[in-house]
Amino acid sequence: MLSAMEIQARLEQILLRVEKPGRYVGGELNQVIKPWESVKTRVALVFPDLYDIGLPNLGLAILYDILNKQKDVLAERAYAPWVDMETLLRENEIPLYALESKQPLAAFDIIGFSLPYETLYTNTLNILDLSSIPLKAVERQKSHPLIIAGGHAAFNPEPMADFMDAFVIGEAEDVILEIVHAHQQWKAAHLQKEKLLMALSKISGVYVPSFYRPVYKLDGTISHIERRNDESGSLPVTKRIVPRLPLPPTNFIVPNIDVVHNRVAIEIMRGCTRGCRFCHAGMITRPVRERPVAEIVASIETALRNTGYEEIALLSLSSSDYSQITELVSAVSERFSSQHLTISLPSLRIDTVSVDLLEKLKGRRSGGFTLAPEAATDRMRNTINKPISAEQLLETAREIYRRGWTNLKLYFMIGHPTETLEDVQAIADLCKAVLAEGRKQIGRRANLHAGVSTFVPKPHTPFQWVPCDEMENIEAKQVLLRKTMTGPGLKLTWTDPRDTQLEAWLSRGDRRIGEVIYRAWQLGAKFDAWQDQFRFEAWQYAFLQAGLDPAFYTYRHRTLDEVFPWDHINIGVKKQYLIEEFRRSEAGVLRADCRENCYACGILPVFTEMRRAFPGRAWKCPEVRSPSRKTILETAAS
Amino acid sequence: MIRIQIYYSKGGAFRYTGNLDVHKAWERIFRRANLSLAYSQGFHPQPRLNQANPLPLGITGRNELIEVWINNNQINHEEIRSTLEKSLPPGITINAIEEVPLNAPSPQTRVIAADYVAEISPAIAAVQLKDRIQTLLQSESLIRERRGKKYDLRPLVYNLELENSIRQAGNHRIFMRLAAGQQATGRPDEVLTALGLDPFSAYIERTGIVFRE
Numbered sequence: 001m002l003s004a005m006e007i008q009a010r011l012e013q014i015l016l017r018v019e020k021p022g023r024y025v026g027g028e029l030n031q032v033i034k035p036w037e038s039v040k041t042r043v044a045l046v047f048p049d050l051y052d053i054g055l056p057n058l059g060l061a062i063l064y065d066i067l068n069k070q071k072d073v074l075a076e077r078a079y080a081p082w083v084d085m086e087t088l089l090r091e092n093e094i095p096l097y098a099l100e101s102k103q104p105l106a107a108f109d110i111i112g113f114s115l116p117y118e119t120l121y122t123n124t125l126n127i128l129d130l131s132s133i134p135l136k137a138v139e140r141q142k143s144h145p146l147i148i149a150g151g152h153a154a155f156n157p158e159p160m161a162d163f164m165d166a167f168v169i170g171e172a173e174d175v176i177l178e179i180v181h182a183h184q185q186w187k188a189a190h191l192q193k194e195k196l197l198m199a200l201s202k203i204s205g206v207y208v209p210s211f212y213r214p215v216y217k218l219d220g221t222i223s224h225i226e227r228r229n230d231e232s233g234s235l236p237v238t239k240r241i242v243p244r245l246p247l248p249p250t251n252f253i254v255p256n257i258d259v260v261h262n263r264v265a266i267e268i269m270r271g272c273t274r275g276c277r278f279c280h281a282g283m284i285t286r287p288v289r290e291r292p293v294a295e296i297v298a299s300i301e302t303a304l305r306n307t308g309y310e311e312i313a314l315l316s317l318s319s320s321d322y323s324q325i326t327e328l329v330s331a332v333s334e335r336f337s338s339q340h341l342t343i344s345l346p347s348l349r350i351d352t353v354s355v356d357l358l359e360k361l362k363g364r365r366s367g368g369f370t371l372a373p374e375a376a377t378d379r380m381r382n383t384i385n386k387p388i389s390a391e392q393l394l395e396t397a398r399e400i401y402r403r404g405w406t407n408l409k410l411y412f413m414i415g416h417p418t419e420t421l422e423d424v425q426a427i428a429d430l431c432k433a434v435l436a437e438g439r440k441q442i443g444r445r446a447n448l449h450a451g452v453s454t455f456v457p458k459p460h461t462p463f464q465w466v467p468c469d470e471m472e473n474i475e476a477k478q479v480l481l482r483k484t485m486t487g488p489g490l491k492l493t494w495t496d497p498r499d500t501q502l503e504a505w506l507s508r509g510d511r512r513i514g515e516v517i518y519r520a521w522q523l524g525a526k527f528d529a530w531q532d533q534f535r536f537e538a539w540q541y542a543f544l545q546a547g548l549d550p551a552f553y554t555y556r557h558r559t560l561d562e563v564f565p566w567d568h569i570n571i572g573v574k575k576q577y578l579i580e581e582f583r584r585s586e587a588g589v590l591r592a593d594c595r596e597n598c599y600a601c602g603i604l605p606v607f608t609e610m611r612r613a614f615p616g617r618a619w620k621c622p623e624v625r626s627p628s629r630k631t632i633l634e635t636a637a638s
Numbered sequence: 639m640i641r642i643q644i645y646y647s648k649g650g651a652f653r654y655t656g657n658l659d660v661h662k663a664w665e666r667i668f669r670r671a672n673l674s675l676a677y678s679q680g681f682h683p684q685p686r687l688n689q690a691n692p693l694p695l696g697i698t699g700r701n702e703l704i705e706v707w708i709n710n711n712q713i714n715h716e717e718i719r720s721t722l723e724k725s726l727p728p729g730i731t732i733n734a735i736e737e738v739p740l741n742a743p744s745p746q747t748r749v750i751a752a753d754y755v756a757e758i759s760p761a762i763a764a765v766q767l768k769d770r771i772q773t774l775l776q777s778e779s780l781i782r783e784r785r786g787k788k789y790d791l792r793p794l795v796y797n798l799e800l801e802n803s804i805r806q807a808g809n810h811r812i813f814m815r816l817a818a819g820q821q822a823t824g825r826p827d828e829v830l831t832a833l834g835l836d837p838f839s840a841y842i843e844r845t846g847i848v849f850r851e
Contacts, residue, residue, distance in 0.1 A: 017838050022655050028728075256651055256663060257655060258662070305670060305672070310665065340685070
């Protein structure tokens with residue numbers, strides 16, 4: 001293995017030959033460097049996409065902060081090198097290294113991958129390969145780093161099960177330290193790797209795939225999951241959550257080059273009560289927990305002092321639903337608006353209150369205003385459970401243009417279950433009506449950008465049973481939009497149906513898809529989310545090689561009693577609740593926001609004890625006062 | 639409002655930071671230091687901050703110059719220096735700082751040349767290197783192409799010599815003074831290429847900017 005110094009020396013010979021070498025050198029303000037020998041456990045946190053995308057990732061920033069606060073642990077970073085850099089790394093036999101110390105990734109104890117979306121799977125394999133670490137978990141020895149992954153895509157861990165030693169399901173703030181602790185004990189005891197995996201499988205929220213084997217029926221669906229070792233943790237694996245949001249990181253790394261988000265990002269709330277039926281995040285991040293206004297303001301203050309950033313982003317899945325949004329916006333604008341800062345508040349509800357909120361945050365109408373109606377007919381809105389009337393959208397748009405914004409961006413999705421060409425035509429009509437409102441208000445300066453993506457059914461959602469809309473349908477719908485949505489001021493963007501296919505295969509994939517990912521990577525697939533790198537043919541050929549039918553994962557009708565590859569991962573929301581939502585969707589019946597009235601999705605019973613210990617308004621689930629059934633039974637027994 | 643000129647060095651990871659991002663880095667230094675920069679007027683106000691002469695990515699700078707306007711009359715330049723120093727990112731250090739009259743001519747207009755030192759691997763013999771330098775200096779013109787446009791590099795090379803002292807690791811050091819400023823700028827990497835050397839494996843530092851008095 002090359003030493004850090006040797007890596008550094010070789011790097012200096014190649015860095016000026018690549019585009020944006022600043023991606024590969026680290027050395028930024030607020031990076032943490034600890035002496036390599038001074039700690040017991042060394043963790044590499046890897047975002048398997050470009051530095052430009054990965055550096056601003058809040059999830060890894062949180063873990064970097066938590067791990068480096070531990071005296072006996074160091075955490076460093078690595079990202080996927082762009083193709084030009086990869087070529088030079090391979091030519092010069094430089095292994096992938098961590099930015100802080102330039103130590104090769106293979107020298108770390110633990111490598112943690114962030115997997116927020118499925119198109120990072122091939123990059124993950126590529127990074128292991130660039131680090132000379134065997135890709136498959138079974139081929140790795142005790143001397144190799146422990147390879148773990150977490151993030152939203154890991155809620156269906158099966159497609160990547162062959163490559164990971166363990167997955168973190170849910171929020172990692174607490175569990176990451178438990179994993180490090182288990183690793184330290186194992187390392188000190190000089191035991192076999194199996195013993196480490198055993199210990200990990202007993203940590204709540206950790207899934208060790210090699211201990212469990214899916215058994216398939218003749219039709220290719222899953223019969224059951226076989227537990228291969230009686231001493232391993234039992235199934236299902238229930239996701240981890242934190243009872244209250246820990247203090248947010250404020251010591252963000254400030255890159256020396258421009259990245260996608262150059263900003264202080266503060267999570268104001270986790271979870272969402274809206275219950276949009278297509279929304280993966282909305283189901284897997286329950287329950288809703290809010291951060292107090294004072295804590296947010298104080299954190300922004302500290303973070304600005306530490307970073308000098310010119311932008312603040314207040315993040316959540318649905319900003320308007322934060323219960324003290326008015327107070328928060330007043331406090332933030334009062335405190336920070338005079339400092340030439342940009343303040344962004346994404347994911348706003350479609351109403352005029354949102355316009356008031358953003359107006360308060362921005363002295364100037366810089367940038368555009370973004371809303372996500374998702375669908376344009378009442379029938380579709382009832383199907384997906386996102387009820388916004390056309391009048392409401394038009395009224396909001398009118399206010400947006402009237403108060404000085406010239407660019408409005410609307411997000412829609414096509415390919416929702418039972419969608420027809422009429423529903424798609426309605427998107428075009430609605431956009432034109434919105435732009436007409438803009439023209440009435442501010443004339444030709446009004447612009448409208450419609451971003452129309454394609455729906456992909458996701459695991460753990462009410463739509464997990466739904467077949468994908470056929471490629472020909474999607475293409476016909478896109479043709480319709482392209483034909484009708486023309487004219488000055490109107491801009492349309494859409495998703496390549498082939499990108500959608502890949503996402504669909506991987507989202508609801510089973511463990512056998514791992515072979516497809518492996519072969520696609522061998523055939524050169526990587527950076528699948530990048531248009532210029534995406535190799536659809538490689539994926540098609542990989543399916544052929546693996547002897548699997550892609551349509552099985554996309555177009556098949558799934559019955560309500562099917563055992564899904566991810567059913568042994570418990571997100572807290574009951575499958576029965578998802579079935580109920582699916583049926584309501586078919587019947588076109590809405591489900592109201594659950595913060596007014598609990599509809600018993602199942603999350604509260606799973607985290608009853610936690611809720612009881614943390615009463616109050618931070619959680620949007622009802623309070624738990626009565627002792628739990630379990631406690632009653634225990635008391636009765638004693 | 640006061641106008642401040644800061645001489646600084648740029649090295650470390652900032653070697654790989656281009657000019658626009660260095661500009662951004664300075665804005666952030668001031669924001670961290672809680673020193674309020676003056677902003678330009680207009681629809682898109684920008685902080686008033688000028689670099690004397692942009693430094694290409696890959697080249698470190700020993701004594702670069704940036705000037706700023708600060709919305710504060712109470713503070714003197716020594717106080718500014720000590721505040722700024724607490725806010726610098728790794729790779730940037732301040733050499734000197736001085737206040738200049740608000741109506742002084744802008745440093746960009748006063749730049750006439752820049753000095754560079756390039757460290758070259760000892761793979762090539764000193765004699766041979768001296769020969770090439772002589773040949774370059776004796777040529778009347780040196781037509782090169784950059785971004786599809788032809789230009790003559792020779793008149794932009796004011797001075798070029800091999801330094802006698804051999805550095806650690808036995809590297810050669812080539813000193814160059816090249817034209818800089820608003821007319822035409824000679825790029826040290828182009829000079830190295832013209833000498834038949836690989837500019838990407840050289841270590842180039844700008845040792846100073848030369849100003850018209």
